[in-house]
Amino acid sequence: MKNKLFYSVIALIVLASAVFWGYMFQSTEAEQPESETPDYFDGSFELTMYHAEGCECCVEWAKYLENNGVDVTSELVEDLHEMKREKGVPGQLSSCHTAIADGYVIEGHVPIEDIRQLLAERPAVIGVSVPGMPPNSPGMDQPVENTYQSVIFDKENMYIYNTHN
Structure with missing residues (x-):
């Protein structure tokens, strides 16, 4: 029971943070970094997911990716x-x-189309994130109306990449 309460509190904190930063990103009018489009990308890729034990939404996100043709390796980490x-x-x-997918960091419940877009465009960034745990994002699958954003980031900047409903 204590574990459930702990994870619920953490989820609420992360969700509140995501909402706050979502509003912050909406006002960002910066130009995105240039991409290096490869000659060929067929949309297939492999991904290694690192997660803590007992996080069921992580497992659900991995299943979502596998159902979309991604080879997912799952690794538990202590820290x-x-x-x-x-x-x-x-x-x-x-x-x-x-x-991690092809050298890029994929943080959180990022939709498959955003990962494929990132791997096809190859921008000069560290990776893409869906901050927090939006309830209607892949792996969370809560039937609620909610808009959330994916964000690409490098060492100094963050840019809205896509908006999802």
Whole structure:
């Protein structure tokens, strides 16, 4: 019971943070970094997801990716916050799992189309994030009306990448 309460409180904090930063990003009018479009990208890729034990939405996100043709390797880590720090994920973009696909960081419940777009465009960024845990994002699958954004980021900047309903 204590574990459920703990994860519920953490989820609410992360969600509130995501809403706050979502409003902050909406006012960002910066130009996105240039892309290096490869000659060929067929939309297929492999991904390694790092997550803590007991996080069921991480498992659901991995299933969602696998149902969309992605080869997912799942690895449990003891200190996910340390991994996020090492991979360059800003705290305000944090979510419940961190993944790596072709050298890019994929943070949180990022939709497949955003990952494929990132891998096809190859912008000069660290990765893409869906901050927090939006209830209607892949793997969360709550039937609520909610708009959320994916954000690409590098060491100094964050840019809205896509908006999802």
